[in-house]
Amino acid sequence: MESFSPLTAALGGILIGLASAVLWLGNGRIAGISGIFGQLLPPAQTVVWRLVFLVALVAATALTALAFPQIGVGGVEPAQLAAPPAAWSVPTPIWLIAAGLLTGFGTKIGNGCTSGHGVCGLARLSFRSLVAVAVFFSVAILTVTLTGIV
Template sequence: MESFSPLSAAIGGSLIGLAAAVLWLGNGRIAGISGIFGQLLPPAQTVIWRLVFLVVLVAATFVAAKLLPGLGVGGNVPAKLVDAPPAWGVPSPIWLAIAGLLVGVGTKIGNGCTSGHGVCGLARLSLRSLVAVLVFFGVAIVTVTVTGIV
């Protein structure tokens, strides 16, 4: 966490909140990424806005990375994915695939992801979202403690 910047964190958080508010006010939908993505397969009746939202999400990240290469990373060091713990003997691509699958299962079980519950659910004062966020953070703390990855 030696590269933490309160300014970039505040700007990023504000943009996430703004995007969530625009989607809520403009479309009446919650900006939970797993729910938006999950409804693409099988296609829901409302595919167009979901595709537009996801394409803009990825495109904006790409543009920000190109325009501000050191934002949030610290200096001009490019961001990279975390490697699997060497002692576990699992190749990093397999480690990331397993992690992604576990996240997908967790969002299905939890009826949403951190963006949906943490940003939008808490803003709506949802008790279910509060419980979900507390579980998310508790599991994250245990995971970091067990794996030693920060």
């Protein structure tokens, strides 16, 4: 995190909030990525807006990375995948698959993800989202403490 900049963090937060507000006001939907993605397979009746939102999310990230490489993670150097702790001797692909599955399972039992609860739920003053965000942060702090990965 040696390249942290409050300006880029604030800009990112504003853009996330703006995207969430546009989706809520324009479509009446909460911008919870796990819910949006989770309803693609099997296709729901509302698959078009979900695809448009996800494609725009990825495209905007890619365009920003190309246009402004200096604001990415680590400055001008390309971002690296999070490798497992060396002492654990777990291959990186297995580490990433396990992390993805645990994240998906967590969003399913938590009835939402960090974007849905943390951005949209807290903005709506949802008590359930407040509890979920407290759990997210607690587990994140514990994970960083145990693994040493920031």
